[in-house]
Amino acid sequence: MLDLTGRNALITGSARGIGRAAALLLAQHGAGIIVNDLKETPEGAQTVAQIEAMGGRAVFIAADVADSASAARLCEEALDRMGHVDILVNNAGIARQNTMANISEEDWDAVIDVNLKGVFNTCKRFVPPMQERGWGRVINLSSIAGRRGSMFGDVHYSSAKAGVIGFTKCLAKICGPQGVTVNAVAPGIVKTQILSEEHEQASQAFIPLGRTASPEEIASVILFFASDMSSYVTGTVLDVNGGSYM
Secondary structure, eight states: OOOOTTOEEEETTOSSHHHHHHHHHHHHTTOEEEEEESSOOHHHHHHHHHHHHTTOOEEEEEOOTTSHHHHHHHHHHHHHHHSOOOEEEEOOOOOOOOOGGGOOHHHHHHHHIIIIIHHHHHHHHHHHHHHHHTOEEEEEEOOHHHHHOOTTOOHHHHHHHHHHHHHHHHHHHHHGGGTEEEEEEEEOSBOSTTOOHHHHHHHGGGOTTOSOBOHHHHHHHHHHHHSGGGTTOOSOEEEESTTSOO
16 A cells, blocks of 8 residues: 555655655656756755666756745646656745744745745646546645744744645645645654754753654654555644644
């Protein structure tokens, strides 16, 4: 039930971190992978090379999901190069840490645009073909910050990630009748490049399992939602945080 042979997955922000871990894991289970990042980087090329080294198929497409025209080009190129996209993982995200009193309008817009508008931009283009084919999987990356609010005062990030949850539930109702499931994953603290040492240390006392998650642990939940193991699950948010939010 974890076999993704014949399926293609687009994973935004997959040059590194959770996105890369998900790309590698889905490829291990047979999926063709579209690796996406804002621009071409050595990390993106390395992700593609790792997938190809294991015998998988992967392409890299640079695009800014926060920009509607760029997202449209991403869709056009993805369909041209891979034929179809069955699994959409909206992982691309940014964090600009600050408290509300000090958040600039520029930072507010950037965080909302990438983390929330980016989900809208990709879903608008990739979900209708899934509905037409009668099968699809959409996995949106939210956050513990969207469930309980950020511990560090990042109201823009918390707002965006809470918006992802509302978006997920509404889209699940819209496209469920056509066989497309839509779910969200809400990680807690994960060892990636955007996690500061200060925030990691401050979070440890609130995690019952007593440690930071690895990107691979989040990727395993993405695999579950992408596979037939979750065929009767839609509109849900799965918290993956070591018990820090219950």
